[in-house]
Amino acid sequence: MTPHHSSLDDRQIMTALKEGRSELLAVLFERYHVRLFNFLYRLTGDRMTSEDLVQEVFFRILRSCHTYKGRSRFTVWMYTIARNIHIDHLRRNKSDLPLEEVHQPPPCEGPLPDDHLEMEEDKSLLMKALSLLPARKRELIILSRFQYLDYRSIARLYGVKISLIKVTVYRGIQDLKKIFQQLKEGAT
């Protein structure tokens, strides 16, 4: 066993997985599970579902490691798997999952300052607005705003030009703003 596996880069780990060193999947898990969980949680809005899907992503990485050719960044390949698993999940459940109210602030015993309350209310309306966007726009906003993937990587992930990704994200933000305003007006 070579020491310091955590210093291996993603491609080296993928090579080791192909050679049957399944235990090194743990290094990828430690590196990416929180990031993947957040990606899937923001897509589904459901903690338990997202945790199940994160597990599925890692074990599909293990099963499909032979298909990774190393031509693109590992994270691009990993998000392709995560997207496919999310799509499979939506198909299994027939429709898009509604976001549950987990993003609501936890019940608080004492009174909150007004601005804090407003901020929490905005946060939950924004999350709801995000859930009402079409799936692709939602995915793209999440990938670019929260997952720290650059536009070049996102374009590779979708197999389209960078300019198209930027325009779609821009339009997604425009739509998000409209939905958010409507929800806010409805709430007041």
Added chain:
Amino acid sequence: MTCQDTRELFLGFLHNELSPRQRRRVDHHLAECPACNQELQDISEMWTRLGVFPEVRPSRDLRKRFYQRLETIVQTPAPVPAPDGKGWRKWIPRLSPSPVVQLIPLALLVIAGFGMGLLTTGVLAPGGAMRSMQREMVQMKQLLAGSLLQQQSPSYRIMGANQSANISRLDPTLIQILSDTLNGDANVNVRLATVDAIYRHRRHPQIRQLAAESLGKQTSPLVQISLIELLSDLPGEQSRQALRDLSQREDVHPQARESARQALNRLEGLVSGDSRHL
């Protein structure tokens, strides 16, 4: 440049990714178009607003379930691939798994062998012998967990921490190893897994003391918050003192400080609630 052309460059504009020529054209358009100025402000505000969602931590259960499943896979021998005709020496690494991978089946064999030994020698009888065998099995699990916790690979140390969580009673040696790992392991994920592991044993006096003493030694806010969660479940002056000390330290991350303050308030609320009932 039309309004539509300009607006489609807004994301690049916000991220400072435009070429100098594109940037000049956008600036020029913005100087003359109040509507696009407003639109840019709105998009920028929405983008910033999205930043209010903090990163969410998955539950402790995710890591536990992942390692349980991985452990099953690691223990299952992989199917032997067809030879590629480049000589038998290529097979040697496959026949020499790591010391830890060898250790797991070995430990299981020892446990099974011990049970078989008791059966064949007739020692195994209802009552005392069964209890003795259970005790030996717990000891074997403790040995395995301790050994994994001292491996060089963080993934094995995490496996060791998870293994410790599944042991019904911890012996002093394993507690010492867990203590060394929690206070001295360089890897944050290993320390987090150790907090998860000791959570199950939090009522043990030594673990309670370990958690309280370790809080002040941690530098990672994630580990601090995890320990705070654990201590908030352990009423007592020891926990309150550790939380009080951390909540007053200026060098601690504000989120960890705030979590300590909230946990302390909850525990102090419990104390005053108790005294009201007296």
